[in-house]
Amino acid sequence: MSLGVQQRVEILKVLSRGTNILILDEPTSSLTPIEVQDLFKTLRKLKASGRSVVFITHKLKEAIEISDRIVVLRKGLVVGEVPAGQASPEQLAVMMVGKEITPHFTRRDLEPGDPILIVKNLKVMSDYGTVAVKNVSFEVRTGEIFGIAGVEGNGQSELVQAITGLRPVAEGEIVFKGTRIEGLNPKKIYKMGIAHIPEDRQRYGLVLDLSFAENSIIGRQDEPQFLLKLSRLNWQKIMEYARSLIQKFDILTPGLKVPVKSLSGGNQQKLVVGRELSKEPVLIVAVNPTRGLDIASTLYIRELLLKMRNEGKAVLLVSADLDEIMQLSDRVAVIYEGEFLGVGKIEEFTREQIGLMMGGIKKGV
Incomplete structure (x- = not known):
């Protein structure tokens, strides 16, 4: 099952036990807006019946909407508590990060x-022999972010894997820079100019037991700049390159030789993003690039993607985060059960319309 389906099953399992204290950790990360409101209705009923709910989230608006009291943690310590009715997203963001966060999204008219x-x-x-992607057609142009919105488990993983050479194509064509690439292996596809920020950084983007430096060149380890004679690794060049990623992408790490599993989730993601963007791609395929990150890391990654777009790169953004889709996309498609229910410029859709389509409802579109 996909992460989204697994999450919904776990929520239903816990609710079915009639628990008195319910602890939910990022419960809405893979739900549609309609499903979020359904969950909130259930939580309010639990509260009315005398039960207690601990709602852990990095989504500030949701915390304010559903909570009575909000406690903010930073680096494992409680830094403040505020009644939800008196809180604002800006106030909570400052408490979470320790300083004022000002988004610097600059969308050039291109x-x-x-x-x-x-x-x-x-x-x-799919892995189960069913059709995961059904007769999908679209194009991504230079200088734009094409967003694909959808709840996880609706075929977007298989779609991205097909584009990046990780899954075979049953029918249809994938054309990149005028060349058909279906059937090519991932290495050849990446060398053509495609960067891939995968949906699960720990499963697909990193080798957790390897060092920061080793992870910094995954996929590039056979490039001449990182090799000595007899194909031996040039550790001096690798270390220099790893340091350049730290500086350029503001990555916090205890050292270059520490296992990458010792980094925070946000810094692991910055390493993956930095490594991929440093390949100087012409197309960036980014899948849920800010999932599970704190607000500062989220803003940083989104600003990087917009910067790539402003520089004339093409970005394929696949995300279950509706705010992310609305904020970054020039054009958007909504995928449901392997099909596109709607495709168009982002301004042609309301947030409510996209949310409904994510749940399979095309009313009013």
Whole structure:
């Protein structure tokens, strides 16, 4: 099952036990807006019946909406408590980070260029032999962010895996820079200019027991700049490169030789993003790039993606976070059960319309 389906099953299991104290850790991360409101109704009923709920989240608006009291943790310590009715997202953000956070999203007015990625009538199978992607067609142009919104488990993982060479294509075409790439292995595809920020950094983006420096060159370890004679690794160059990532992408790490599992989730994600963007790609495929990150890391990653777009790169953003889709996308498609229910410019849709389509309802679109 996908992460989203697993999460919903766990919530239902806990609620079915008639518990008196319910602890929920990021329970809405893979739910549609409609499902979030359904969950909130259930939580309010539990509260009215005398039960207690601990709601752990980094989504500030949701914390204010559902909570009576909000306690803020930073680096494992309680830094403050405030009644929800007196809290604002800006106030909570300062408490979480320890300083004022000012978004610097600058969207340059760009006329998108030619399509660099063209997907035609794509059909992809799941691991279970069912059709995961059903006759999907779209294109991504230079100088734009094309967002794909959807609750996890609706075919977006298989779609991205097909584009990046990690899963075979059953039918259809994937054309990148005028060349069909279905059937090519991931290494060849990446060398053509595609960077991939995977949906699960620990499973697909990093080798947790390897060092920071070793993880910094995954996928690039055979490039001449990192090799000596007889294909031996040039550790001096690797260390210099790793230091450059730390400086350029503001990564906090105890050292270059420490296992990458010792880094926080936000800094692990910055390493993956920095490594991929340093390949100087022309297309960035980013899947849930800010999931589970604190507000500062989230803003940083989103600003980087917008910067790539402003520099004329193409970005394919696949996300279950509706705020992220609305904030970053120039055009958007909504995927449900492997099909696109709607495709168009972001300003052509309301937040409510996209939320409904994420749940399979196309009313009013």
